[in-house]
Amino acid sequence: MPKISVKIDDKDLEVEVGTTVLDVCRANDIDIPTMCHLKGLVDVGACRLCLVEVEGTSKLLPSCTTKVQANQVIHTQTDKLKKYRRMITELFFAERNHVCSVCIANGNCELQDLGYKVGMENVRFPYLFQNCEVDSSHSKFVMDHNRCIMCTRCVRVCSDVEGAHNWGIMNRGYQVRIIADFNVPWGDSTTCTYCGKCVDVCPTGALWNKDATQGSMQKYPQAVSDLVEKREMKS
Amino acid sequence: MDKHLPPNTIMISPVTRIEGHAKITIMLDDASQVKDAQFHVNEFRGFEKFCEGRYFTEMPAITPRICGICPVSHSVASAKACEMIMGITVPYTGNLLRRMIHLGQHISSHALSFFHLSSPDFILGWDSDPVKRNILGVAEKFPDLARRGIRLRKFGQELSERVTGKKIHIMGIVPGGMSFPLTAENRQALLDWVPEAIETTQMGIDLIKKYHQEHHQEVSTFANFPSMYLGTVGPQGEMELYDGKLRFIEADGTIAADQVDPKFYLDYIAERVIPWSYLKYPYYKPHGYERGFYRVGPLARLNVASKMKTPIAQKEFEQFKAIGQGQPVHGTFYFHYARLIELMQAVEECKTILEDSQVTQSKTQVTGRHNYWEGIGCSEAPRGTLFHHYKTDASGKLVNINLLIATGQNNPAMNRSVLEVAKQYIKGKDIKEGVLNRVEAAIRCYDPCLSCSTHAIGQMPLLIEVRDHQGGLLNAIQRG
Ligand code: SF4
Ligand code: SF4
Ligand code: FES
Numbered sequence: 051m052p053k054i055s056v057k058i059d060d061k062d063l064e065v066e067v068g069t070t071v072l073d074v075c076r077a078n079d080i081d082i083p084t085m086c087h088l089k090g091l092v093d094v095g096a097c098r099l100c101l102v103e104v105e106g107t108s109k110l111l112p113s114c115t116t117k118v119q120a121n122q123v124i125h126t127q128t129d130k131l132k133k134y135r136r137m138i139t140e141l142f143f144a145e146r147n148h149v150c151s152v153c154i155a156n157g158n159c160e161l162q163d164l165g166y167k168v169g170m171e172n173v174r175f176p177y178l179f180q181n182c183e184v185d186s187s188h189s190k191f192v193m194d195h196n197r198c199i200m201c202t203r204c205v206r207v208c209s210d211v212e213g214a215h216n217w218g219i220m221n222r223g224y225q226v227r228i229i230a231d232f233n234v235p236w237g238d239s240t241t242c243t244y245c246g247k248c249v250d251v252c253p254t255g256a257l258w259n260k261d262a263t264q265g266s267m268q269k270y271p272q273a274v275s276d277l278v279e280k281r282e283m284k285s
Numbered sequence: 286m287d288k289h290l291p292p293n294t295i296m297i298s299p300v301t302r303i304e305g306h307a308k309i310t311i312m313l314d315d316a317s318q319v320k321d322a323q324f325h326v327n328e329f330r331g332f333e334k335f336c337e338g339r340y341f342t343e344m345p346a347i348t349p350r351i352c353g354i355c356p357v358s359h360s361v362a363s364a365k366a367c368e369m370i371m372g373i374t375v376p377y378t379g380n381l382l383r384r385m386i387h388l389g390q391h392i393s394s395h396a397l398s399f400f401h402l403s404s405p406d407f408i409l410g411w412d413s414d415p416v417k418r419n420i421l422g423v424a425e426k427f428p429d430l431a432r433r434g435i436r437l438r439k440f441g442q443e444l445s446e447r448v449t450g451k452k453i454h455i456m457g458i459v460p461g462g463m464s465f466p467l468t469a470e471n472r473q474a475l476l477d478w479v480p481e482a483i484e485t486t487q488m489g490i491d492l493i494k495k496y497h498q499e500h501h502q503e504v505s506t507f508a509n510f511p512s513m514y515l516g517t518v519g520p521q522g523e524m525e526l527y528d529g530k531l532r533f534i535e536a537d538g539t540i541a542a543d544q545v546d547p548k549f550y551l552d553y554i555a556e557r558v559i560p561w562s563y564l565k566y567p568y569y570k571p572h573g574y575e576r577g578f579y580r581v582g583p584l585a586r587l588n589v590a591s592k593m594k595t596p597i598a599q600k601e602f603e604q605f606k607a608i609g610q611g612q613p614v615h616g617t618f619y620f621h622y623a624r625l626i627e628l629m630q631a632v633e634e635c636k637t638i639l640e641d642s643q644v645t646q647s648k649t650q651v652t653g654r655h656n657y658w659e660g661i662g663c664s665e666a667p668r669g670t671l672f673h674h675y676k677t678d679a680s681g682k683l684v685n686i687n688l689l690i691a692t693g694q695n696n697p698a699m700n701r702s703v704l705e706v707a708k709q710y711i712k713g714k715d716i717k718e719g720v721l722n723r724v725e726a727a728i729r730c731y732d733p734c735l736s737c738s739t740h741a742i743g744q745m746p747l748l749i750e751v752r753d754h755q756g757g758l759l760n761a762i763q764r765g
Contacts, residue, residue: 151350152343152346152347152350154343154346156346183338184338184339184340184682185680186340186680186681186682187680189654192340194340235680237680260340260342260654260655260681261342261652261654263342263345263346263456263459263460263464264343264346264456265456265457265464266459266464
């Protein structure tokens, strides 16, 4: 692969053409928060946490879906970006109902970690207090829409890695919801294979195992990344 | 005096040194004699309502948040209710650890209640400077005692921390058992602490007995009135703090119902909603509302029990029983003594558990699934018998939750105690701080935790209504 030069946060780097800004940063110990991104899944740029500033462009660009171009000068840690990251995090919390103290994912949650990371001490936006459903119709898993942040990792892992296409998306705006099949209770889905990959990749307490309890619910998003990598190596 | 109240009403608010907030209204008649007293509860948390729609296995993690001093009792009652829904039995070691953590909570809660909240009254005197009548005042005069009280509380917390790694809102008590085992090292550390805990408890017992002797008249007459009692007992009628069957006794001590499985509690307990309090008014159903008035908690547990489970506690128990001369001990002041005797049994029982060779085994949990639609769990919280009752839909989501909490069950008795004390100590409008403190003290005997017992939602406006003895509205006061 041909190489190009870019400058990220004052570091001069030689990188392969076609690499995303995020991958370059991760490879060079530049820390950018992400939520919808998961190695092994197709990036969709849904959460906007990974935004970066590129000199010469007035728009902020999501690093997970933006490929590096020759001689770009990129900033990843400006005050403006930090402000937006914190704001986005607060909006996640304000949109649905996150009560960490009683949540199954408490202590094992990427969203909670993000809150600490961006220094969220309080939420400055009014909570929507949406009346979201808890779907416990599946014999093995629970889907709690109260804690879903619409990262769509579950949708992508189900269609692209498992090939089952159980999960989909319905509605728009704050009424957007993850649905099973054509909006049936998960337990009635005819496509779900009970593989549990969606539970493993879900960054929050939205998807969980029925026999888990607070403290014992561990997610393994890395398992999916590893699986995809091994499959790619084989082919 | 509150300017919104009519001239013949005395209001004491807030009751200091109890968990949560409360107001007491004392009504005087035209001759300035106490006519009636009501203990108002105006805290409001609505747990039963907002748990609806949650998956049932989440409850042992949610309900400990109801209360910062008895989280373990909620977790235990909740896990038991879940286990009934799943139809599973907790493994031996899991049950041992749960029992130990539960006893640990009794130890820290009772130590808090006695050494921090109540001992200032006995040690420094009812009529001492209110600014100093607290644990700091005790620490100033009796530093060793205060330090020991604090350490005893810590020991109780340590019993759960050494298993779960978390002191207050414990994780680890789960449907099917415990999610953490106890290491040999932690077991030893706890065992090493036991002798000191026994010694401190004994100091507390000696203190209260000395006070009983010196203030015999006051102690024996303080809010002394007959009532029924409810507590949990083992198969031989021994006092139980964790698991067992229910026993109700009549005011004269005869057994009204014995070895009742907690899952039939609704056959024995009914609840009445009253207009001026957020607390529900439970009563012994077979006797009806008027006669079925009962108490729970340390005094009740000792009154219903035939014996204690451990030797030192048994010795004290015999002295306690002697006070009643064959009858239950009705004097509200004896709650403190009863609490300390329980504390002794809890410490001694922890020792027995820690000495059990299976306590460090690793099999602490079994799993299960949603098999039945309804579950009832019960535990003896520090303040009395606690019930969790869940109904689920076909997918395991909660559709109905009933939490019957100790302070709620003691609520009628608390009112009664306040009235008794008010009648005895308040004559006319001229009221001194020390007298007011005795009225508050009557409430503190029950060690009420008001936040957790006020859990019925949406039944009344957010106002406190002041009524006369016939139920007529005298005035309404804004909460706050
Ligand atoms: S999903 Fe994460 S952030 Fe949301 S309540 Fe649960 S632990 Fe907290
Ligand atoms: S359920 Fe989990 S993985 Fe799926 S969109 Fe919601 S937060 Fe993301
Ligand atoms: S991680 Fe890039 S937009 Fe979500």
